[in-house]
């Protein structure tokens with residue numbers, strides 16, 4: 001049985017679906033192991049959300065999700081295309097004066113596109129828990145699921161300024177690792193493949209939670225889609 005068929009059959013048998021079957025996120029992850037970030041012409045593209053804007057309420061309200069997805073994620077996608085075009089323009093015209101600026105911008109905007117794309121799929125409206133190989137790896141690397149939760153929560157809440165708490169698979173050590181990312185691109189370890197990302201930029205929570213970032217992070221845990229995290233972990237161990 002092909003991997004795609006296996007995943008579809010498994011989902012039907014267990015009565016759950018990682019994501020709607022028409023989700024480009026799900027299709028891309030299952031087919032290539034990576035999220036779909038570009039259109040058919042190779043330009044960075046904002047893909048449809050895998051659910052409607054009220055799906056994550058009350059943890060994440062509709063207005064916040066709308067603004068976050070449409071403008072914060074959406075504008076990063078547009079900007080990443082501009083950054084890349086300007087780097088190409090500089091190369092083609094042999095005028096490299098501006099490339100350090102556009103290279104930094106591309107790092108920022110493309111990292112935003114990657115992390116936000118993962119973030120939407122990491123959330124759902126029902127409670128799930130880690131299981132199978134993912135749970136085994138969590139217990140090996142962190143002691144227990146509860147200890148991992150405490151670590152991610154503390155790391156996410158403690159970001160200086162805007163950033164992300166990230167659980168990733170480090171292929172160089174074959175371990176899961178937790179990162180405290182500033183902005184979208186700082187404080188990484190080369191090679192880490194993100195499997196769970198928690199957006200703690202103020203745009204993620206300020207309308208509903210005001211300055212209470214810790215409350216927002218605590219309210220995200222019940223809607224983390226651990227089935228999606230497990231799928232991502234499985235893929236990461238194969239491609240990493």
Ligand SMILES: [Fe+2]
Pocket residue numbers: 068072073116199201203204
């Ligand atoms: Fe964000």
